[in-house]
Each structure stands twice: as structure tokens, then as C-alpha cells.
Amino acid sequence: MQNAKDSFYMALRTRLASINPGHTLLLRGTVRPGILVEEAEAPFSQIPSDVFVLRWLGLGVDLELASTMSAEECEILYQTSGTQSFGGLDRGRSMSALDKELVTILQPFNTPKFNYSIQPPAPMLSQVFWDEPAFTTATIQRDRLSRSAKVMVYSYQEQGE
Amino acid sequence: MTANWFAAPAPIGRRVRAYFAPINRVTQTPVLFDPTAQSDFDLNSPPAPWIDLGWIQGFTREACSKTSPVLTGIPAGTLDQVRETLEAHVSFEFLSWTKLTMALATGSQHLNLLVPASGAAVTVLAGSTASIVQLAATDAEKFQAGSMIAIDADYNGQTGFVGAPISGAYLRGALADVDYIRRVTFNVGLVTSVGPTSLNLAEPLPGGAPTADAKLQAITGFVDREGGSFYQEWSALFVIAAAQGERIFFHYPRLQSVAGAKETYSPLDAKHKSGLSRTLLKGEFMALPITDALDGERVLCYRSFLPAANALI
Numbered sequence: 001m002q003n004a005k006d007s008f009y010m011a012l013r014t015r016l017a018s019i020n021p022g023h024t025l026l027l028r029g030t031v032r033p034g035i036l037v038e039e040a041e042a043p044f045s046q047i048p049s050d051v052f053v054l055r056w057l058g059l060g061v062d063l064e065l066a067s068t069m070s071a072e073e074c075e076i077l078y079q080t081s082g083t084q085s086f087g088g089l090d091r092g093r094s095m096s097a098l099d100k101e102l103v104t105i106l107q108p109f110n111t112p113k114f115n116y117s118i119q120p121p122a123p124m125l126s127q128v129f130w131d132e133p134a135f136t137t138a139t140i141q142r143d144r145l146s147r148s149a150k151v152m153v154y155s156y157q158e159q160g161e
Numbered sequence: 162m163t164a165n166w167f168a169a170p171a172p173i174g175r176r177v178r179a180y181f182a183p184i185n186r187v188t189q190t191p192v193l194f195d196p197t198a199q200s201d202f203d204l205n206s207p208p209a210p211w212i213d214l215g216w217i218q219g220f221t222r223e224a225c226s227k228t229s230p231v232l233t234g235i236p237a238g239t240l241d242q243v244r245e246t247l248e249a250h251v252s253f254e255f256l257s258w259t260k261l262t263m264a265l266a267t268g269s270q271h272l273n274l275l276v277p278a279s280g281a282a283v284t285v286l287a288g289s290t291a292s293i294v295q296l297a298a299t300d301a302e303k304f305q306a307g308s309m310i311a312i313d314a315d316y317n318g319q320t321g322f323v324g325a326p327i328s329g330a331y332l333r334g335a336l337a338d339v340d341y342i343r344r345v346t347f348n349v350g351l352v353t354s355v356g357p358t359s360l361n362l363a364e365p366l367p368g369g370a371p372t373a374d375a376k377l378q379a380i381t382g383f384v385d386r387e388g389g390s391f392y393q394e395w396s397a398l399f400v401i402a403a404a405q406g407e408r409i410f411f412h413y414p415r416l417q418s419v420a421g422a423k424e425t426y427s428p429l430d431a432k433h434k435s436g437l438s439r440t441l442l443k444g445e446f447m448a449l450p451i452t453d454a455l456d457g458e459r460v461l462c463y464r465s466f467l468p469a470a471n472a473l474i
Contacts, residue, residue: 066168066473109175110404125167125471129404154173154404159164 001059001070003115004128004155008074009037009054011111011128016052019104025051049144050094052102053077057150067126067156074153076102076133079146088143095138095145102149106133113155128155169472172403177220177253178204180211180398181265183327183347183367184415191414191451192396196465200408204400211398212367214262218441219425220253220399222411226461249448249461251397251416254425254441260349260383261367266442267422269389270330272344273311273380282340282376285312286358291365294377298358304379306354312366313346314374315339326368331391343378385422393418394449405469412463415449 016023016033023034025048027041035052047053058073078098082091110129114121133149140146182192192210199208207213225248230239255262264271275281283300294312304310313324318335322328329345338344348371350362360377371377399411423443428434448461468474 065170067170069170125165126169126469127405129173156167156169156405158167 001072001155001157001161002117003113003124003161004070004153005037005056005072005074006116007111007113007128007155008130008153009035010114010116012052012054012105015105016101020101023050023101047077047079050080050098051078052098065156067158069154069156072153074130074151075148076151077146077148078102079144081143081145091143091145095147099135099147102133106130106151113158125158126156128153130154166471166473169405169407169469172401172405172407172409174401174403174409176216176218176401178400178402179214179217179253179255180207180400181214181261181395181416182210182212182398184394184396185326186322186328186331186394193414194396194398194410194412194463196410196412196463196467200410200465200467204402207398212261214255214257214259214265216256217253217399217444218256221251222462223250223252225249247450247459247461249413250419250446251399251411251413251448252443252445254427254443256439256441258440258442260347262442262444263383263385264329264347264393265395265418265446266444267385268392268418268420269386270345270391271383271385271393273346273349274382274384275311275340275344276379276381282315282343282378285371285375285377287373289371289375291369292362294360294362294371296358296360296377300377301355301358301360304352304355304360306352308352308360309380309382310350310352310360310362310377311343311346311380312348312350312371312375312377313342313368314372315376316341325372333390340378343376348375349380387421397446403469405472407469407472408465408467410463410465410467412465413446413448413461414451414463416446417449418445419447420445 013033013035016035024031025034037054055075057075060071062069080091080094082088082094110127113124113126113128115124130151130153133151135149136147138145138147184191202208227245228242229245231241233240286295289295316339320332322331323342324346327347348366348368350366352360353363354361394417397413397416401409425441425443426438427441429437450459450461453460
């Protein structure tokens with residue numbers, strides 16, 4: 001299942017870098033695409049602004065198939081306060097831009113599965129695939145707009161996993 | 162040793178995509194899909210002459226062929242069985258309204274609304290292509306971006322199937338309407354820009370480059386009728402692109418509309434069913450047989466499956 005989670009994250013990260021190279025964050029001294037996996041970073045009290053944060057939630061497994069299928073729910077959280085140059089008055093527009101970016105990087109709804117625990121990453125045999133995102137209502141805290149989208153990510157367990 | 166295969170469960174897909182291709186009604190020649198050579202095409206760019214009609218929903222196939230037992234003995238027992246009739250039906254809903262989807266979802270001729278009603282066709286000049294129509298400067302200035310047009314020859318009294326290469330109607334007797342072929346033609350397009358002597362179209366004309374005798378007329382939309390004696394007949398291809406890269410193809414070489422114009426309504430918000438709803442064209446079709454050159458068998462449709470890469474077969 002870790003390979004599916006890694007592959008999903010890397011697919012979104014690669015697609016984000018492709019459609020908007022300027023959407024980055026500075027983390028541990030490195031500039032990288034504006035997306036991270038919460039469980040793979042040091043805990044933070046509040047998610048960073050203008051960054052997609054992947055949080056892995058539920059898990060389901062279907063053992064009665066030719067290959068075991070796992071379904072993992074991923075919540076993608078993001079928030080924005082707009083830009084300084086507009087005094088935050090563009091936070092609605094920034095939220096719309098993040099919404100659009102997320103919809104874009106989620107398509108197509110599948111990606112090849114890789115084993116990222118070795119270098120270089122090794123291609124596996126099957127595809128990781130997912131459903132359409134289910135968006136939540138935006139929440140407002142002072143000047144900050146937040147939203148999340150839940151996606152069910154599916155994969156088949158391959159031999160050796 | 163590391164396994165280089167996996168056992169793929171049943172394909173998981175999102176929707177079904179529909180493609181149609183015109184049958185030559187005069188020679189009764191359908192378009193055959195060859196899965197060995199054409200199966201990996203880009204779903205957004207099908208091989209010619211297939212026309213992409215987009216995603217469809219509610220795709221249902223029903224085999225209605227009848228089989229009877231051959232009985233023998235007393236009391237009778239089944240010795241063998243024979244196929245008495247060949248019949249299959251297909252139904253689904255189109256998710257868009259276009260000239261072609263509307264025509265396919267009606268049981269009869271599908272007409273373009275010409276403006277004015279008659280006598281305003283302008284001559285299409287040589288050098289025109291399926292995407293760029295050449296006109297005299299005085300004719301080109303009558304159109305603007307956003308104009309909808311129909312292009313085809315004048316009607317001059319012929320009977321039988323009319324419209325080429327896509328037949329839009331069958332005439333049993335001659336008519337007096339010089340614009341009739343342009344009323345039923347599938348060669349319609351949206352003008353995106355106008356040059357001094359040309360019109361640029363948003364998409365290529367379904368029938369290809371205009372013929373030498375073609376004329377152009379503005380249209381405002383389309384109309385169909387309940388009744389009539391003409392049946393739309395097209396070759397059809399339906400594709401399910403599954404999550405592991407598998408593809409399932411359902412190919413009907415001859416598919417005829419079998420029901421009149423019908424719509425279904427799909428609420429945009431499941432919690433507010435009396436609110437906005439999408440109006441969908443309902444298509445219902447009957448498959449007609451062809452003789453497979455492979456072995457001379459008469460068949461209605463083909464189902465092809467291309468497994469995922471590395472999947473056990």
C-alpha cells in the first residue's frame with residue numbers, strides 16, 4: 001500500500017510542477033512543488049498556506065479478488081490568505097486557483113505504480129487509480145480560507161508487496 | 162525471482178465513450194473497426210472516419226437473438242440447438258446536443274434550420290478544405306464568428322439516398338426544394354473567424370472537404386420530426402477505458418435508430434430534484450447483421466478486450 005500512496009503523491013507532485021512551476025514551497029531549506037504528505041513531515045500546528053497537504057485516512061481491503069485490492073482515503077487540505085500585494089483581498093481568487101489546480105492535477109485518474117523505497121524508483125506492474133474528488137465547504141477563519149477534498153485511491157497488491 | 166505479471170480482477174471503468182462512422186447507404190458498406198490495428202487510439206482523436214460523440218451514460222446492450230432446441234426421441238429431448246433469429250438492441254443517453262447526437266437520437270430525417278428558409282446559398286470556391294471554406298469577398302462578409310453553416314450541393318431532382326458521403330434522407334420522389342440536401346446534410350460547422358475571402362471552422366466538416374458543386378448556407382439550429390420513413394444507420398463503436406489500461410470495445414457495424422425522439426432528465430443536484438436538470442438525448446438502436454468475411458457467419462456485433470499490460474490472460 002505504501003507504494004500506491006507514494007505513487008499517488010509523486011504523480012500529483014509531478015503534475016503540479018508541470019502545470020504551475022511557480023507554485024512551490026520552501027521546506028527544510030529546499031524549494032519544491034507546493035504539495036506534501038503530512039505523515040512524512042515534522043508535525044505542524046497549522047498547515048502551511050497555499051500548499052496541498054495530503055492526509056491519509058481510511059483504509060479498506062478486498063481480499064476476494066484475483067489480486068487483493070486496497071482502497072485508501074486521501075484528504076487533500078489547502079488554505080490561503082490571498083497575496084500580500086492585494087492585502088489578502090484576493091483570497092477568494094487564490095482559493096479558486098487552488099481548486100482548479102487540484103482538479104487539474106488529479107487528471108487523468110490513474111498513474112503507474114512505482115516502488116520509491118529504492119533508488120532509482122522501480123516501475124511496478126499495475127496502475128494506481130482513484131475516484132473523482134469530493135470537495136468540502138470552504139471554512140473561514142479571519143482572513144484565511146480553507147478547504148479539503150477527499151479522494152479514494154485504489155491499487156492492487158502485487159507479488160512481493 | 163520477481164514476478165513480472167499480476168492477476169487483474171474485472172476491469173474498472175468510469176464511463177463509456179461513443180464513436181460513430183457513416184455507412185455508405187447506397188452500397189450498404191459499413192465501417193469496420195479493426196482492434197488489432199486501431200485499438201490504442203487516443204480517445205480524443207479517433208481514427209478516420211470515426212467521429213467522437215463524447216461520453217455517454219446508461220449504456221445498455223441487450224442480445225435478443227432467439228435460440229430453439231432441436232428435439233428428438235419420445236419423450237423429446239434436446240439433441241442440439243439452432244439460432245432462429247438475430248437481434249440485438251443498444252440504448253444510452255448522450256451527454257451533449259450536437260447535430261450528430263440529435264440525429265442519432267431520432268428515428269428519422271434530421272433537418273437543419275436554414276436562414277432564410279430558402280434561396281440564400283452562396284457558392285463555395287475551389288481550394289476549400291474541411292476546416293477552411295473559401296468564398297467570394299461579397300459572400301464572406303455576410304458571415305461572422307459564431308455563424309453556423311451548412312455546406313452541400315444543390316438538390317436537382319435526384320431520388321434515393323441524398324447527401325454524400327453521409328446520407329441524410331431517402332427520397333422516393335423528386336422535390337422542388339433546391340436547398341433540400343443542405344437541409345439534411347451532416348456537413349455543418351461553427352465559424353470561428355472570418356477572413357476577407359474565407360471562413361474558418363471550429364471543427365472539420367464531418368463529410369470532409371466540400372465538393373466542387375457545394376454551396377453554403379447559414380443555419381440557426383436543427384429540427385427533427387416524429388414519423389417519417391427514413392432510419393438513421395451508422396457504424397458504432399463504444400469504448401470502456403479501464404483503470405489498468407485495459408480497453409473493452411463494443412463494435413456494431415450497422416446500427417439503426419429504432420425509436421422516435423425521446424429525452425430523459427437528470428437533476429444536477431440529487432438533493433434538489435425539482436431544481437435544475439440536464440436534458441439528455443435518449444438513443445435507442447437496433448443492430449443489423451453483416452456477413453463476417455472471416456468465415457461467412459452473419460453477426461451483429463463484436464466485443465473486443467485488450468488486457469492491461471502485464472496482466473495474466
